[in-house]
Amino acid sequence: MAQRTSTVIAARDAAFAVLSGGFRLVDLTDVLGTETILWPGAPPLEIVDAVTHDAHGYHARVFTTFEHAGTHFDAPEHFVPGGADAASFSIDDLVVPAVVIDISGKAAADPNAVVEPDDVIVFEKEHGTIPAGNAVLMLSGWARRKSSALSYIGSEGTTDLKFPGFGVEAARMLVDRGVVGLGVDTLGIDPGDKPDFPVHRTVSHPAGLWHLENLMNLEQLPATGGVIVVGVPRIAGGTGFPTRVFAFVPKQ
Template sequence: MRIIQIITFLSVGTLVSCGAPVPQPFDPSSGKWVDLSHSYGAETIYWPTSDKFALETVSEGDTDGGYYYSAYKFTTAEHGGTHLDAPVHFARGKHSTENIPISSLTGPAAVIDVSDVVQDNADYQIGVADIARWEALHGPVPAGAQVLFHTGWAARWPDAKRYLGTDERGAAATAKLRFPGLSPEAATFLAEERQIESVGLDTASLDFGRSTGFEAHRILMEKNIIGYENVTGLEQLPPIGAYLVALPMKIEGGSGGPLRIVAFVPSAAETVGQN
């Protein structure tokens, strides 16, 4: 007899009438994994002031022992490509990368699609009204949720000029950054009213490109809320019902790090609560 393991977790795929989430079992053999990560390589997009990813060959080819062997070394900034922002990135004394609990890196995903309102406005700041529009359809964002904002910006990757607003490098280029992000008001609402675990965007920053004060970062990270940046593939997730797993490189004392972020979408969740 084939035994199917049933895993139970707090799913936001089914909501009771008051909007509160209820635990739902799902069969991990019935559904799909979605990779939400860009690969690291020569075209990976980095902040204009950060060094880009580099891969150097240590050894590659047939050995004297008659077998093939390859090994490489790489260099990268913490904050480039699909990566995690640890709370200490903008909040003194908060979690560094290795201190983030696994429970804060995994959990039910609330996917808020704002692609319709940002597509013609690179300076758009996602507001409380955008979250309210989602909640009117799907119920309140539950405490402990992993909140992902789908702007559609990932479709511009890896064209840095379209994705960042500039393909120039250096400090002067930061004044030319243009992409949507989270408003301070929305960050405050999520941190204080919804008590979430993380915020992720398919853009280069939690704050919009023209920000100079990085208020959304500061508000969220003061509450030990994690950031995921340069996420991709969010169009493949339902608004509710997916389960997120976001595991960064465990850098001791790090302010962030390269991230492999994935989501499991149970078959029953694929048709739940479409936007």
């Protein structure tokens, strides 16, 4: 990972040189609570008071969460036995430039739309080759659809899920570019109609990418020039974890 980390640092430093002209922060994180739409069948959140203001003079809770709830991080261990866990990523691998590929047009017509090789090619014709050390974020517009599971994941059950993601051919192209992570504004980096998770498997091993799911506010990011911060807690053995994610965005 050391070679990759030095590439990431170089890409990050180049991006911050641009940000030194002025930036704003954009929060990409949704609130996590008992109303959050989880993967169908996932264990629900449980929240129990340990001490209370009335009885003890202060308040603290015991919080039980599926590691993949809300805006969250996926570690390679999620799909690769013995893969890197949530605690093992250097902070230098978690502050990275990010490009945003907007497929919201075709996603409006097809809820299982994916980022395809042509989307990457069109993006690169306009913005140049996606540099090594970047993350790639898919903007589908799905973050506005959380009023119901039917709207956000296309189903009220555990089958017939529908939501956009990355296609496996485009994911392979991005691995070849040397990207370090993928992110989506939907429930998963694989689309709803791919229950075997081919993209999760393709990018987790051997490339060792991390992923971010259930992001929001991606429409506030530029196509290039943003830097995202992936604030995943250092959970020993974590296959993933709820995470604060935000972006530095150049001021116009």
